[in-house]
Amino acid sequence: MRKLVLFVLILASAASVLQPALAYVLTGAKWPSPATSMYVSLGAPWDDAFITAMNRWNQSTPFQFAFAPQSWDPCSNPNNPPRHNGVKFSDTLCGDSFGNSTLAVTETWTMGGSTIVQAGILFNTKYTWDVYDGPWGTGTYAGKSDFRRVAVHELGHVMGLDHEDSVPAIMATAVSTGSVIVAPQPDDIAGINAMYGSGTPVPGSPTANTYHVFPQFADGRAGDGSYYRTTLMVSNPSSTAASNCTFQLYGLTVNGQGTYTFTFAGSGWTILPINSDQTLQSGYATLQCSAPVEAQLLYSFYSAAGTKVSEATVFSSPPAGMLQVLGDNRGGSQIAIAIANDSNAATPYTITAFDNAGNQVGSVTRTLS
Numbered sequence: 001m002r003k004l005v006l007f008v009l010i011l012a013s014a015a016s017v018l019q020p021a022l023a024y025v026l027t028g029a030k031w032p033s034p035a036t037s038m039y040v041s042l043g044a045p046w047d048d049a050f051i052t053a054m055n056r057w058n059q060s061t062p063f064q065f066a067f068a069p070q071s072w073d074p075c076s077n078p079n080n081p082p083r084h085n086g087v088k089f090s091d092t093l094c095g096d097s098f099g100n101s102t103l104a105v106t107e108t109w110t111m112g113g114s115t116i117v118q119a120g121i122l123f124n125t126k127y128t129w130d131v132y133d134g135p136w137g138t139g140t141y142a143g144k145s146d147f148r149r150v151a152v153h154e155l156g157h158v159m160g161l162d163h164e165d166s167v168p169a170i171m172a173t174a175v176s177t178g179s180v181i182v183a184p185q186p187d188d189i190a191g192i193n194a195m196y197g198s199g200t201p202v203p204g205s206p207t208a209n210t211y212h213v214f215p216q217f218a219d220g221r222a223g224d225g226s227y228y229r230t231t232l233m234v235s236n237p238s239s240t241a242a243s244n245c246t247f248q249l250y251g252l253t254v255n256g257q258g259t260y261t262f263t264f265a266g267s268g269w270t271i272l273p274i275n276s277d278q279t280l281q282s283g284y285a286t287l288q289c290s291a292p293v294e295a296q297l298l299y300s301f302y303s304a305a306g307t308k309v310s311e312a313t314v315f316s317s318p319p320a321g322m323l324q325v326l327g328d329n330r331g332g333s334q335i336a337i338a339i340a341n342d343s344n345a346a347t348p349y350t351i352t353a354f355d356n357a358g359n360q361v362g363s364v365t366r367t368l369s
Ligand SMILES: [Zn+2]
Pocket: 005, 006, 007, 008, 153, 157, 163, 172, 173
């Protein structure tokens, strides 16, 4: 099905109307998932303006537009794949007339009438285009159409919104001289949320935890001037749940500090380089959070001259009574194992090595206070 949704230019003020709470209008068709790419290569200043228009939706709704810097004809037939969402300036509507007062048109192709498979946007070259956020078509912009807010409107059609004239909306049928609506309004956003759900869906993260133990943490200079730095990296995989975290050092402090607290908003993250010029200290660290987070340490070793000699990612260790790690001694490689006793009771630990035939080749036991 080919469906045309028109954006009509009317140079008149809109009458004031009563405003119902929610009034958005949906076309009845939507994308199978809240994301698609727009193929845009129109040159300056249009590409940047189009990206900003996409971001005005991306930042306020769960739908995410991606920018593909490639020219694609919005009149291309989706029955002849590949299917892409093209954008162009044109003096015709894919060969037909634009009509008298049409600024731009979004063509949407659906499958079964309900699933959008392709959309294309055509901007009418009959109009003089510019990019601005001020009142529509007044002052220095008299006679000029703002490409960016029209792109925001057309992108609303791409997602499946229809026109809405009973409340302030970027999806208004017409834009009036002096209008200052340049971005999605609450009603527009409610319409997208109704179609695609509120809150950005993120993939699940089976490795996120509320408690992390890092068996090795080091900071400071050794006697020969070489030094260790450790960087804590944390991200919150939830887009909605905040997480309050406490990072605690054991067996060492950094500049006298042993406890660090953070609050991560949804999707929040931090990279905290912890380093000082203190005498080398080492110990272990824990991270306790109110909601699951991903966390790791970056463990860096520098020469006295400040050249980075080696670096390793230290993943948090699952608290466990027994762990198995794999080793490879080809080329003389060695394995270093750090064990932290994250309890108050002295506990013996045994490391047993087996060769690749399963034969025990060594064993050592230590008691950690
Ligand atoms: Zn429209």
